[in-house]
Amino acid sequence: MSALVEVIDLSKHFGGQKRLFQAPRPAIRAVDAVSFAIKPGEVVGLVGESGSGKTTVGRTLLRLTEPTSGTIRYAGTDITHISKSDMRAYRRKMQIVFQDPYASLNPRLTVEDILGEAFAIHGLGTGAERRNKIVALLERVGLNAAQASRYPHEFSGGQRQRIVIARALAVEPEFIVADEPVSALDVSIQAQIINLMASLQRDLGLAMLFISHDLSVVEYICDRVIVMYLGRVMEEGPVEEIFARPQHPYTRALLSAAPVPDPRAKRRPVVLTGDIPSPANPPSGCVFRTRCGFALPACAEARPPLRALDNAHRVACIRTDLP
Amino acid sequence: MGPEADPFLLSVTGLATHFPTEGGVVRAVDDLNLTLKRGETVAIVGESGSGKSVTCLSILGLIDPPGHVASGKALFRRKSGDVVDLCALSERDLRAIRGDEIAMIFQEPMTSLNPLYTVGDQIAEAIEEHRRFKRREAWQEAVKLLTRVGIADAEVRANDYPHQMSGGMRQRVMIAIALSCQPSILVADEPTTALDVTIQAQILDLLRTLKASDAGMSIIFVTHNMGVVAEMADQVMVMYGGRVVESGPVDDIFQTPRHPYTRGLLASIAHAGSRSRGERQPLAAIPGNVPSPLDLPPGCTFEPRCGDARPECRLAVPPLETISAGRQTRCIRWRELT
Numbered sequence: 001m002s003a004l005v006e007v008i009d010l011s012k013h014f015g016g017q018k019r020l021f022q023a024p025r026p027a028i029r030a031v032d033a034v035s036f037a038i039k040p041g042e043v044v045g046l047v048g049e050s051g052s053g054k055t056t057v058g059r060t061l062l063r064l065t066e067p068t069s070g071t072i073r074y075a076g077t078d079i080t081h082i083s084k085s086d087m088r089a090y091r092r093k094m095q096i097v098f099q100d101p102y103a104s105l106n107p108r109l110t111v112e113d114i115l116g117e118a119f120a121i122h123g124l125g126t127g128a129e130r131r132n133k134i135v136a137l138l139e140r141v142g143l144n145a146a147q148a149s150r151y152p153h154e155f156s157g158g159q160r161q162r163i164v165i166a167r168a169l170a171v172e173p174e175f176i177v178a179d180e181p182v183s184a185l186d187v188s189i190q191a192q193i194i195n196l197m198a199s200l201q202r203d204l205g206l207a208m209l210f211i212s213h214d215l216s217v218v219e220y221i222c223d224r225v226i227v228m229y230l231g232r233v234m235e236e237g238p239v240e241e242i243f244a245r246p247q248h249p250y251t252r253a254l255l256s257a258a259p260v261p262d263p264r265a266k267r268r269p270v271v272l273t274g275d276i277p278s279p280a281n282p283p284s285g286c287v288f289r290t291r292c293g294f295a296l297p298a299c300a301e302a303r304p305p306l307r308a309l310d311n312a313h314r315v316a317c318i319r320t321d322l323p
Numbered sequence: 324m325g326p327e328a329d330p331f332l333l334s335v336t337g338l339a340t341h342f343p344t345e346g347g348v349v350r351a352v353d354d355l356n357l358t359l360k361r362g363e364t365v366a367i368v369g370e371s372g373s374g375k376s377v378t379c380l381s382i383l384g385l386i387d388p389p390g391h392v393a394s395g396k397a398l399f400r401r402k403s404g405d406v407v408d409l410c411a412l413s414e415r416d417l418r419a420i421r422g423d424e425i426a427m428i429f430q431e432p433m434t435s436l437n438p439l440y441t442v443g444d445q446i447a448e449a450i451e452e453h454r455r456f457k458r459r460e461a462w463q464e465a466v467k468l469l470t471r472v473g474i475a476d477a478e479v480r481a482n483d484y485p486h487q488m489s490g491g492m493r494q495r496v497m498i499a500i501a502l503s504c505q506p507s508i509l510v511a512d513e514p515t516t517a518l519d520v521t522i523q524a525q526i527l528d529l530l531r532t533l534k535a536s537d538a539g540m541s542i543i544f545v546t547h548n549m550g551v552v553a554e555m556a557d558q559v560m561v562m563y564g565g566r567v568v569e570s571g572p573v574d575d576i577f578q579t580p581r582h583p584y585t586r587g588l589l590a591s592i593a594h595a596g597s598r599s600r601g602e603r604q605p606l607a608a609i610p611g612n613v614p615s616p617l618d619l620p621p622g623c624t625f626e627p628r629c630g631d632a633r634p635e636c637r638l639a640v641p642p643l644e645t646i647s648a649g650r651q652t653r654c655i656r657w658r659e660l661t
Contacts, residue, residue: 049519049520049521049522050519156612156613158612159612186370186371186547186613187370187547187548187549187588187591187592188370188584188587188588188591188608188609188613188628189609189612189613190591191591191592191593191606191607191608191609192608192609192610194593194606194608195605195606195608198603198605199605202603213519213520215520216592216593217593219593220593220603220606221593221603253521254520254521256524257520257521257523257524258520258550259523259524259527259548259550259551259553259554260550260553260554261549261550261552261553261577261589261592262553262577263553263554263556263573263574263577264574264577265553267554270524270525270528272521272524272525273525275489275491275492275522276489276519
């Protein structure tokens with residue numbers, strides 16, 4: 001099946017412009033030559049720590065931030081440089097759900113207004129049709145018609161995230177970027193929202209880029225996983241492969257660092273020491289080599305290419321001899 | 324073991340902390356008991372509004388008016404051997420204990436550090452405040468502490484300002500300040516929540532190592548993450564809506580939870596078994612919403628969300644019942660539910 005969303009060599013650098021009478025600041029390479037593709041109906045997880053560039057990938061992909069270089073394709077069409085008005089047609093197909101449902105809803109609008117706005121912007125339906133659709137949407141996300149006239153502050157965090165999801169679905173998108181959609185929610189509410197997103201994804205056949213630092217949630221909801229570190233892809237593969245047979249030393253470290261909710265589980269040694277280097281001054285060659293227990297002198301010389309293993313599993317590590 | 328052989332370090336009984344608001348009195352913490360022994364880590368686990376942070380602030384005498392400790396005792400055994408009630412001490416006496424015998428670290432180290440002073444100065448200041456050290460000695464002690472909390476090149480890094488450090492390093496500095504006075508109790512309120520998972524692993528490892536090398540220190544560890552609880556705790560207290568709903572040794576809490584909320588929380592966590600042959604099984608989510616602290620249900624606070632609730636659960640606040648030694652639950656149906 002051909003890709004629905006495809007990015008090729010996508011880069012986003014912040015800063016680095018010349019300043020009057022001063023030396024230019026080094027550019028922050030938030031995203032550095034990242035390529036991947038998402039098939040229709042596929043859920044791809046994007047994992048990594050803060051500064052890995054995962055949020056910037058999501059935003060750049062939707063052109064909420066303009067890429068520095070690279071190509072973004074949607075259903076085969078290059079949308080990297082199309083105009084804002086042409087982009088509107090694609091915005092309908094590509095929606096985003098943000099982390100913080102407190103910040104992403106206008107406090108002055110009722111739920112009905114918030115959802116109605118989505119229809120109005122894209123010129124969908126008449127008044128009565130919209131009203132019916134709003135009720136159907138609310139019910140689909142686990143709210144009810146009586147709540148349509150309420151304001152965001154009258155809802156809990158979990159309910160607000162349901163409203164944000166309803167708004168994203170209002171325009172019947174094919175693809176959703178979900179940026180840490182449950183991280184701001186209470187633990188007992190997270191599973192509700194994950195279940196909702198999983199059922200919507202399945203029923204509507206949505207493709208999704210699921211950005212998260214919570215590996216257990218990614219393992220649950222995603223078909224494929226991309227692991228990022230310092231703006232680059234370290235490893236990519238089917239979810240079972242990545243979790244059962246992680247190949248990149250960084251992926252292994254990340255998986256072993258997640259605390260396991262079982263006091264009898266054997267405690268794994270801390271493998272990663274030190275902090276993530278600055279993206280303004282990334283290490284040469286492999287960006288992970290300064291924290292890697294398996295680094296060789298050659299790792300400093302060239303950027304390791306994504307090497308294909310079996311099963312659509314790719315890893316950016318030159319060591320083929322790791323245990 | 325008799326009480327002589329294993330005396331408590333901290334014994335909190337019947338603690339209630341109230342915040343008067345325009346909408347009524349928020350009973351942030353109600354009827355809370357906690358016993359902390361020397362060298363033990365007690366984890367307080369709960370969601371936002373469960374009262375876990377307010378419990379710590381109450382013990383430390385850091386509740387801002389008009390909030391106040393409405394009732395209860397917090398008996399603390401001082402290094403001198405004297406037992407004092409932290410809830411009845413003057414601010415002046417509390418100050419002598421806080422930072423010295425009971426230290427604390429918080430979620431966001433940046434807000435607790437002064438941006439205008441180097442981290443070395445700030446640690447040295449804490450040392451001078453509580454121990455009879457000259458400035459030079461205090462600085463040297465600060466460098467030693469930075470090394471102990473795992474900061475490489477401590478002599479150089481002591482001259483850094485907080486903004487020059489990463490979040491993980493700043494939390495290490497906070498731990499160094501907390502340790503500077505060799506406290507009997509370290510109160511750690513979500514100390515790794517703002518950190519990345521690989522940095523979190525480092526900080527948890529550091530706290531475990533410090534505790535192992537400093538056998539006397541006890542930790543009250545506040546978190547919402549059951550994984551962190553499993554890695555850190557000896558004893559666990561699960562809080563919901565301002566009350567402890569279950570408490571006991573960590574293994575028991577995870578193996579045989581005896582309150583529907585604890586069971587629900589553990590069951591709702593996504594794990595490898597949530598998918599069988601690639602097919603996602605729906606997660607066992609707890610329905611409903613976290614109750615508003617201004618509008619708590621009259622009986623059991625968890626009753627509106629509980630699949631095992633009966634009409635009688637609504638009648639009165641269930642008492643905390645003892646199941647076995649050191650094991651308690653606030654569920655009237657605990658005998659029939661397993």
